[in-house]
Amino acid sequence: MKFNRKDYTDDDLLHLYRGILKPRMIEEKMLILLRQGKVSKWFSGIGQEAISVGSTLALDPDEYILPLHRNLGVFTCRDIPLDRLFAQFQGKRTGFTKGRDRSFHFGSNEHHIVGMISHLGPQLAVADGIALAEMLDKREKVTLVYSGDGGASEGDFHEALNVAAVWGLPVIFVIENNGYGLSTPSNEQFKCQYFIDKGPAYGIDALQIDGNNVLEVYDTVRQAAYSIRKNPRPMLIEAMTFRMRGHEEASGTKYVPQELFERWSKKDPVENFEKYLLDEKVLTPKLLAAIREEFREEIERGLEVAHNTPMPTPDVKEELADMYAPFIQNVIKPRDSARSERRFVDAISDSLRQSLERYPDLVIMGQDIAEYGGVFKVTEGFVEKFGKERIRNTPLCESAILGIGLGMSIRKKKSVVEMQFADFVSAGFSQIVNNLAKSHYRWGQNADVVVRMPTGAGAAAGPFHSQSNESWFFHTPGLKIVYPSTPYDAKGLLNAAIEDPNPVMFFEHKLLYRSLTETIPDDYYTVEIGRARLAQEGNDFSIITYGMGVHWAKQLLNTMPEVSADILDLRSLLPWDKEAVRQTVTKTGRVIVLHEDTLTGGIGAEIAAWISENCFTQLDGPVVRVGGLDTAIPFAPPLEQEFLPVKRLRERVEALLSF
Template sequence: MLTSSKSVIAYDKKNLDDATLVSLYKNMLKPRMIEEKMLILLRQGKISKWFSGIGQEAISVGVTMALNKEDYILPMHRNLGVFTTREIPLYRLFSQWQGKMNGFTKGRDRSFHFGTQEFNIVGMISHLGPQMGVADGIALASLLKNTNQVTAVFTGEGGSSEGDFHEALNVASVWSLPVIFCIENNGYGLSTPTNEQYNCKDLADRGKGYGMEAFVLDGNNIVEVYTKMLKLAESVRRQPRPILIEFKTFRMRGHEEASGTKYVPQDLMDEWGAKDPLENFRAFLREKNILTESQDVEFKASILKEINDHLQQAYNEAAIIPDATIELNDVYQDFEYQQIEAVDDTEEIRLIDAISQGLKQAMEKHDDLIIMGQDIAEYGGVFKITEGFVEQFGKARVRNTPICESAIIGAAMGLSIAGMKAVVEMQFADFVSSGFNPIVNYLAKSHYRWAQNADVVIRMPCGGGVGAGPFHSQTNEAWFTKTPGLKVVYPAFPYDAKGLLATAIEDPNPVLFFEHKALYRSIRQQVPTAYYNLPLGKAAQLKTGNAVSIITYGAGVHWALETLEKNPDIDADLLDLRTLQPLDTVAIFESVKKTGRAIILQEDSLFGGIASDISAMLMEQCFEYLDAPVKRVASMETPIPFMSQLEDQYLAKGKFEAALKTLLAY
C-alpha cells in the first residue's frame, strides 16, 4: 500500500475527460472490493478457491473499457475486472463461485472457467495455451464476416512458454488476424520467477519473431493501458493485424490463496505494493481534484451494497440437486437429424472420391463452412481430396495452415464460438497427437461446461496396410471414444463415407471422422451424385446369419467380408458399426442375443481398444445368451512397423480367420 497520499506512478491524462478518468477508477475499485470480500468468504469456507488479481486491475479494466462490447475477450484467472467492466450481474458471478445454477456452468466448473455469449467473454481452461488459438478463430470469423471486431486474449508470462502461444502468434501473423495478445507479466508462474521462465529482457520481443508489432506497457498505470489499447484497437479495426502487448505488473497474492507468497522477497513485495494501481490512481485523482473524498466514500458504499445484496441473492438460491439425466443430456448440444434421402442418380466412385464429393457439396450447402489444413489449398491435400476447391470456394474458405495442429484446432473452436463451421484435415491421423489437448479438453468439454458447442469436424486419414510405418499408419480412434463430448465416425464404404460426412458437418458437436487410407482407392461403390446424409449411431448389417456375430468397422469390415467369402459355410451376422460414438448398442445386443457368439475385430492393438468395451458390454448385457466367451481380435501390441512382412504380421487381418473358426468350434 502507499505510504503517502501522493502517487508514485506518473499519469498523463492526455485528452481524457474527468468522467472517463472517474469511470476508470470505479471500474478498478469494484473488482478490488469484490476480491477483498471473496478472500473473507474463502477463509469462511463459502467458496472453494480463489485466484487473486489484486494489483493487476488496471490491465483488465483498461483493456475492457478500450474495446467495444461486441468485441470478444478471452480472460484468465486474474481478470475479474473484465467480467465486472462488462457489467455481468454480480449475483451470477457469486452463483458461479458457489456452484449454483444461476452461475454459468451449473456447478460443473469453478472460478473463471466459463464463458458467456451474452457478454462476449470466452473463459479459460486450466491448460492455458489453447485459448490463444481460439482467439485466432474468433478473429478469423470477424475478418471473414467483415464485422470490424477486435479480439483480445490474455495469457501470463508462464503461459507464453507454451507451444500453443507460439503457434497462435504465428497463425495470427500469417493470416493478418485482428487479435491483440495480452501478456500479464506478473513476476511469477506459481512460485517460479521470470528469470527461470525465459531468457530475454522483454516478452514483447517475441512479437518481432512473428512479424508483428509489440509493446511493453506499465500494467499498473490505468491511463497508459486504456489510452494505448484504445489507440491500438482503433488501428486494428482500420488495418486488421495482430499485436502483442506485454503488461509489466506483479502478483501481490499467491498463485491461488493456498499457495501463499513466502517465496517472494519482501523488498520486492514492498516495491510493487507502492505501485498499487488503485491506490496510486486514487491519489492522482484526489491530487488533481477530479475525485473528492465524499465521492470516493459514496462509490465504496454503493459497491459494497451491491456486493452484499447480490451475495444474499446467491446465498438464497437453492443448491443444485444432481440429476443424472440432465448431466448426460448436456454433454452434447441437441441435434435433430433430418434425413435427406439419396436420389437414384448414382455413379461408381472410390472412397476417396466420395469423401471429396461429400466435402465439396457440404461447402456448397453451408456458406459459413471453412476448411483448414496443411497443403489443402492449391496442392489439394496430400491425398488430393480438396483438389480444385480453391478455384471454386477461394482461399478465404480453403485455408492452408502452418504446421501447428493445436492452434488450428483451437481456431476451429473459435470459428464455432463466432457462429461458423469448420473442417480441419489432419494430414495423417497420427499427427493429431500434436493437437490432442484442445480436442479432449476444449472441444469435448465446452458444451457441458458452459453450453458452448464446438461445430468442428476433424478429418483423420488413418490405418495400416500401406507400408507407412509407426507415424503414418495408426488407428487411434480409442483415444477419442473414451472422451465424453466427442463423436467418432469410421466408415468402410464410399456410400457411408459421403452420407456420414454430410451429417458430421451438419451436427453442431465435435466429430472425429476417420478415413482409412488403404481403402481410399481400393474400394468402389455406386454412390448418389447429389447431397444426402446418413444418421450417426446406426450400424449396417451386411450379412445375416445365426451362428456368430461379427462386429467390426473400417478395414476390419473388408477383412471379415474376405474371410466369409472364403468360408461360405460360416453362417454369420456381420455388423459394420460405422460410428463408434454414438455406438449402436441395440444392433449389437440384438445380433448377439440371436447368435449366442460374438467376435469383435479391430485394426487397433488390443488393450484399451473399442473391442474391449464392446466385449465388456456384452458380458454385462448378454451373458445369459452367450454360448461361448466373447472373442476380441486385434493387431499386435507393438507400434505399427514399416516393412510389409512385419506389417502383415502386426495387422489383425491375418489372425481373424483362425480366431473365428476357434470360436465357432467352442
C-alpha cells in the same frame, strides 16, 4: 507513477476509477469468504486490476475478450450480474456452468467473454478463431486475449501468434508479465528479457506498458484496437505488473523476495489512480465514500442472493444430455436418382464440396489442402471454386487450428479440420479432449468442428503414419466418432458430421481411398450417425467391426463357404448402436469383436464388456476380441502384416466355432 490524461474528460477518468475499484472491493470480500470456507479456492488479481479494467473498457462491448485467473475486472466491466458471478464462484446452479466448473472457467456470449480452461494456452487459438470469423464476415472488430508470462512458455502461445501473424488476424495478445509462473521466476521461464522481443520474430507489432497504470493501459489498448479495426493484424502488448498474493491463496508467497512486495506495493494500481484523481479534483472524498458504499451494497446484495441459492441437485439425465448440443438428425435422401461410380476418396471429396455449397459459413483448414489439394488430393480444385478464405492452408500447428475451430463456432461458423495423418492429432490432443469436447457441458457453447482423420496401417508407413487411434477419443464424453467402411457411407456420414453442431472425429482408412469403388448418389444425402448396418447376414456367429475390419471379415468368409455370419458394421463408434449389437448377439449367440487398433484398451473391450453385462444369457460361447498386436506399428511389410489382426481373425473364428 505518472498519469497522462491527454484529452480524456473527468467522466472518462471516473469511469476508469469505478472500473478498477469494484474488482478490488470484490477481491477483498472474497478473501474473507475464503477464510470462512464460503468459497473453495481463489486466484487473486490484487495488484493487476489495471490490465483487465483498462483493456476491457478500451474495447467495444461486442468485442470478445478471453480472460484468465486474474482478470475479474473483465467480468465486472462487462456488467455481469454479481449474484450470478458469486453463484459461479460457489458452484451454484445459477452460475454460468450450473456448478460444473469454477471461478472464471466459463463464457458468456451475451457479454462477449470466453473463459479459460486450466491448460491456459489453448484459449489463445480460440481468440484467433473468433478474429478469423469477424474478418471473414467483414466486421471491423478486435479480439483480445490474455496470457501470463508462465503460460506463454507453452507451445500454444507460439502457434497462436504465428497463425495470427500469417493470416493477419485482428487479435490483441496481452501478456501479463508479473514475473512468476506460479513459483517459477521469469529467468527460469524464458531467456529473452521481455516479451516485446518476440514480436519482431513473428512479424507483429509489440508494445510494452506499465500494467499498473490503468490510464496507460486504457489509452494504449484503445489506440491499438482503433488501428487494428482499420488495418487487421495482430499486436502483442506486454503489461509489466506484479502479483501481490500467491498464485492461488493456498500456495502462499514465501518463494518471492520481500523487497519485491515493498517495491510493487508503491505501484498499487488502485491507490495510485485514486490519489491522482483526488489531487486533480476529479474525485472528492465525499464522492469516493459514495462510490465505495454503492459497491459495498451491490456486493452484499449479490452475495445474499448467491448464498441463499441451494447447491445444484444432481440430475443424471440432464448431465448426460448436456455433454452435447441438442440436435435431432433428420436423414436427408438424395433429390434425384442419378448415381455414379465413386472411389472412397471421391466420396469424401464430394461430401466436402457439396457441404461447402450447402453451408456458406463452412471453412476447411489443414496443411497443404489449398493449391496442393492435400496429401491425398481430397481437396484438389477446391481453391479455384471456393477461394482461399474458405480453403485455408495452415502452418504446422494442429493445436492452434483445432482451437480456431472452436473460436469460429462461437461466431456461428462451421469448420472441417484435416489432420494430414491421424497420428498427428496428438499435437492437438488437449484442444479436442479439454476444449472442444467439454465446451457445451461447461457453458453451453457448442464446438461445430469436424476433424478428418486419415488413419490405418497396411501401406508400410511405419509407427507415425499408420496408427488407429480412435480409442484415444472413445473415452471422452462430448465427442462423436464416425468410421465409415464404404464410399456410400463415407459421403453420407461426412455430410451428417458436418451438419451436426457437435465435435465429430471422422476416421477415413487410407487403404480404402483408391482401392474401393461403389455406385453412390450424385446428390447430397446423409446417413444416420449412431446407426449400424448389417454388411452381411448369416447364422453361425457374428463379427462386430468397423472400417477395414468389415472388408477383412468379408474376405475371410469368402474362404469359408461352410459357415455363414452376420457382419455388423458399426459405422459410428460414439455413439455406437447397442440395439443392433443386441440383435445380432441374440440371433447367433457367438460373437467376435474385431478392430485394427491394438487389442488392449481398444474399443472392442468396451463392446465385449457391454455384451457380457447385457446379453449374457444369449451367449453360447465367450465374447472374443481380435485386434492389432500390442506394439507400435512396424515399417517392414512382413512385420506390419503380423501386427494386423487378419491371420489371428481366422484362428479365433475357428476356435469360437469349435467351442
